[in-house]
Amino acid sequence: EKGGYDHFMLKEIHEQPKAIIDTYRGRMLADEGIIRMAGIDDNLPKFLNADRIIIVACGTSWHAGLVGEYLFEDMARIPVEVEYASEFRYRNPIITEKDVVIAISQSGETADTLAAIKLAKSKGAFVFGVCNVVGSSIARETHAGAYTHAGPEIGVASTKAFTTQITVLSLIALKLAKEKGTLSKAAFQTYLQTMQLIPAQVEKLLEIDEHVKNIASIYKDAKNCLYLGRGFNFPVALEGALKLKEISYIHAEGYPAAEMKHGPIALIDENMPVFVIATNKGHYEKVVSNIQEIKSRSGKIVAVVTEGDTTVKEIADHVIEIPDTEEAFTPLLTTIPLQLLSYHIAVMLGKNVDQPRNLAKSVTVE
Numbered sequence: 001e002k003g004g005y006d007h008f009m010l011k012e013i014h015e016q017p018k019a020i021i022d023t024y025r026g027r028m029l030a031d032e033g034i035i036r037m038a039g040i041d042d043n044l045p046k047f048l049n050a051d052r053i054i055i056v057a058c059g060t061s062w063h064a065g066l067v068g069e070y071l072f073e074d075m076a077r078i079p080v081e082v083e084y085a086s087e088f089r090y091r092n093p094i095i096t097e098k099d100v101v102i103a104i105s106q107s108g109e110t111a112d113t114l115a116a117i118k119l120a121k122s123k124g125a126f127v128f129g130v131c132n133v134v135g136s137s138i139a140r141e142t143h144a145g146a147y148t149h150a151g152p153e154i155g156v157a158s159t160k161a162f163t164t165q166i167t168v169l170s171l172i173a174l175k176l177a178k179e180k181g182t183l184s185k186a187a188f189q190t191y192l193q194t195m196q197l198i199p200a201q202v203e204k205l206l207e208i209d210e211h212v213k214n215i216a217s218i219y220k221d222a223k224n225c226l227y228l229g230r231g232f233n234f235p236v237a238l239e240g241a242l243k244l245k246e247i248s249y250i251h252a253e254g255y256p257a258a259e260m261k262h263g264p265i266a267l268i269d270e271n272m273p274v275f276v277i278a279t280n281k282g283h284y285e286k287v288v289s290n291i292q293e294i295k296s297r298s299g300k301i302v303a304v305v306t307e308g309d310t311t312v313k314e315i316a317d318h319v320i321e322i323p324d325t326e327e328a329f330t331p332l333l334t335t336i337p338l339q340l341l342s343y344h345i346a347v348m349l350g351k352n353v354d355q356p357r358n359l360a361k362s363v364t365v366e
């Protein structure tokens, strides 16, 4: 059942190229320049007339929602708020009929997300679900939706659900951008062609497993780790830290790189591994200077960079290269080595990777 892999998590990490293809298949017709998604097509005016989009989710799905915020605002110019479902449901939020709420959930059973949906519906908002489990409570409770076709995710640590959620959100953002005319035809076309390259690029990234394993063996005994990123990769930093926490029980924090100087940089010393996402587009120079600040305080740096990078390579203790892509799609690639890193550290520490202590696959109680 684990398909020859030692753990479901590793199997699911390796399923990502196929899962991403399954998610965009039939929806993205790259050569024709078309994105068709029934749940969006049938409700287009709701999306185009929305004052804003509110994304509600928990955990990893919330991280995907943060990537969604960057995607929707950048491509489709729609204001987005991303909310923890558990906070949203209890703070008397302002919701109107002109809001579109997108609920993201792998299981479709998360109690807080379900409650947030019910609240939004009661205030007249249009609620759209992005779920993996077909026929789940959230899929049934929403007005419309788009499934991530990731296939069953058994490992408690979410992996392929995350990348397919980002894939669905990218498709929606692109579709709305096309309808609104906020992206040029050429830019839209480039995005579609570039998305088609992602599965093979993920496949290629999975081949550097030994290199990541080697880095894991160097840092597995760390007591604390930091994950840094900016822009589209800030949520990836949060996700990298969550993955490490939940399966290896190592304390880890994700931060927007520029926030370091507002506090966390005080933690840096020679015992502190800092995983930094420093891909070539989007704030590259800024991230390089953040890396220098850490280096000058003796921090250990593992940087995720774009192939061919030379600047970061000189400063960082280790680099992990990802193939080049559009900045908006980098989370689909930068996530992969961070998943592998957490996986290998947890295995090396002898932890129960697929069923970490204190955690359940779906959180059906609040």
Ligand code: M6R
Residues within 6 Å of the ligand: 058, 059, 060, 061, 062, 104, 105, 106, 107, 108, 109, 110, 113, 156, 157, 158, 159, 242, 246, 361, 362, 363
């Ligand atoms: O099924 P959901 O996507 O609604 O679950 C949300 C979180 O409970 C989930 O993402 C959790 O954070 C994972 N264990 C993270 O790996």
